[in-house]
C-alpha cells in the first residue's frame with residue numbers, strides 16, 4: 001500500500017484546491033478591494049497606475065549634528081494609497097505588496113539607482129524586540145529585491161544594533177540624535193564602498209543618518225538611502 005501520493009497525482013489535487021479557494025474567496029486588491037486577475041498580484045492594475053513612481057532625491061535632512069547621508073530617494077508620493085500600502089507592509093505582514101509595486105516599476109527603479117554604482121545594499125535594522133513583535137523586518141525583502149535587480153550584494157546583517165533605543169515618535173531632533181547616536185555596529189569591511197540603505201518611510205532621517213555616520217567612520221565612501229515615501233512631502 002502507498003503511504004504517500006506520488007507528486008504527479010498530488011499537483012493537480014493541490015491546483016484544484018487553490019482553484020476552489022479562489023472561487024469561494026476571490027482574490028481581492030489589497031488597496032481597493034476590487035477583483036484581481038491573478039491572486040499573486042495583490043494590487044490591481046488600476047491602483048498601481050494610481051501611484052506613479054516619482055523617484056525624487058532629498059538632500060536636506062532635519063537631523064541634529066553631523067550629516068552622514070549623501071542623499072535619500074523617495075520612490076512614491078505620501079498619499080492615501082501609499083499610506084494604506086505602508087500600513088499593510090508594516091502591520092499586516094504583506095511585504096509582497098511592495099514587491100508587486102517594485103516589479104511593476106522595475107526598469108525605472110533600476111535606471112534610477114544603477115547610475116550610482118552602489119556596491120552593497122542593506123536594510124536599516126529594527127531593534128530585535130521590535131522585529132520580534134512584528135515577526136519580520138519589513139524592509140529586508142525590499143533590500144533583497146534591490147540587490148537582485150541591481151546585481152549587487154544585499155546584506156541584511158550589515159548593520160547590527162548594539163543596544164535598545166526608545167521609540168522616536170515623541171522626540172525632537174536633538175533627542176532623536178542622542179537616541180540613535182552610536183547604536184549601530186558594522187559587521188563587514190566597507191572600506192571604499194558605496195552603500196545603499198533601505199527603509200520603508202523617511203521621517204527625520206535620524207536613524208538612517210546614524211547608520212550612515214557609522215558606515216562612513218568604518219571607511220565607506222558614500223551612503224544613500226532609499227525609502228518608499230516621506231510624510232514631509234505629500235502629493236506631487
Ligand SMILES: [Zn+2]
Pocket residue numbers: 029030031032033034043044045046047048
Ligand atoms: Zn485596487
